[in-house]
Amino acid sequence: MLHNCEPISSCDTLRWNDYEKENNMNEKTITVYFIRHGLTYQNLCREYQGQLQNNDVLPESAMLIRQRRLRGVVPEVNTLWVSPLIRARTTAELYFPGKEYELMPELQEREFGQWDGKTHNDLLDDPLYMEFINSFGNVTPPEGESPEAFDARMRVVIERIEELAHSAPEQFPLALVFHGGAILNLTGRLISQGEPFWRYYSPGAGGLKLELALNPLRVVTVEEIFNDDVPIEKTPFYLDFTKP
Numbered sequence: 730m731l732h733n734c735e736p737i738s739s740c741d742t743l744r745w746n747d748y749e750k751e752n753n754m755n756e757k758t759i760t761v762y763f764i765r766h767g768l769t770y771q772n773l774c775r776e777y778q779g780q781l782q783n784n785d786v787l788p789e790s791a792m793l794i795r796q797r798r799l800r801g802v803v804p805e806v807n808t809l810w811v812s813p814l815i816r817a818r819t820t821a822e823l824y825f826p827g828k829e830y831e832l833m834p835e836l837q838e839r840e841f842g843q844w845d846g847k848t849h850n851d852l853l854d855d856p857l858y859m860e861f862i863n864s865f866g867n868v869t870p871p872e873g874e875s876p877e878a879f880d881a882r883m884r885v886v887i888e889r890i891e892e893l894a895h896s897a898p899e900q901f902p903l904a905l906v907f908h909g910g911a912i913l914n915l916t917g918r919l920i921s922q923g924e925p926f927w928r929y930y931s932p933g934a935g936g937l938k939l940e941l942a943l944n945p946l947r948v949v950t951v952e953e954i955f956n957d958d959v960p961i962e963k964t965p966f967y968l969d970f971t972k973p
Contacts, residue, residue: 758941758942760901760940761902761941762804762806763907763916763929763931764820764936764954765931765933765934765935766814766933767793768790768933769790770784779842779874782845783814784816786819789961791819791823793958794820802955804902805902806825808900808901808904810889811831811905812833812907812911817836817907818832820906824904824906830906833905836905836906836911839873839910839911842871858870866910883914887946890903894941912931913930919941919948920948926951935953936953936954936955
């Protein structure tokens with residue numbers, strides 16, 4: 730999916746996390762990582778990318794992931810769920826080499842139908858697209874996935890996390906390697922509106938660490954991971970790129 734990453738105030742994040750910790754310090758939590766796939770050529774071109782364009786990650790993004798492993802900043806996880814799309818599978822194998830993982834179809838990116846492969850600028854004259862943007866995606870792209878179907882898939886993901894927490898808490902930490910649109914949807918559901926990470930736009934190969942409490946399932950604390958280096962989206966390689 731097309732994303733423009735906005736900076737998040739570390740002060741706001743710390744205030745929110747400290748408040749939550751003070752009010753939930755005696756409650757057991759589970760750790761879940763939301764990790765977005767590395768950038769593809771379509772991401773570099775700022776194109777919408779759903780399920781049709783099943784592309785692999787750029788060499789530059791793969792190199793960034795390998796460097797993070799060498800620095801020892803990749804978290805240890807007990808369970809790994811991965812979108813079946815190639816860009817997510819490659820990212821999971823780079824971050825967690827040799828780790829067994831479950832392919833989870835529900836983690837796939839939303840399908841954008843006729844908009845797949847087009848940029849925001851390509852679609853500005855399409856009234857349906859403008860309605861899509863102004864409604865936070867609450868419109869079905871032509872030949873694409875409806876918001877209701879996409880939401881249903883995301884509910885399955887949340888339900889599976891909750892089921893695993895109750896049946897096998899030793900399987901945490903859990904990492905999900907998937908897509909920007911799905912991360913946006915899940916953080917919109919799990920994090921309160923107005924909090925720093927509500928509807929989080931993840932950079933390529935970036936993500937979040939969430940501490941979740943149960944009964945009901947909810948976020949206690951959340952923080953960015955892999956934030957000790959410059960994301961590709963902030964480099965001249967990305968900013969100065971012009972599609973041939």
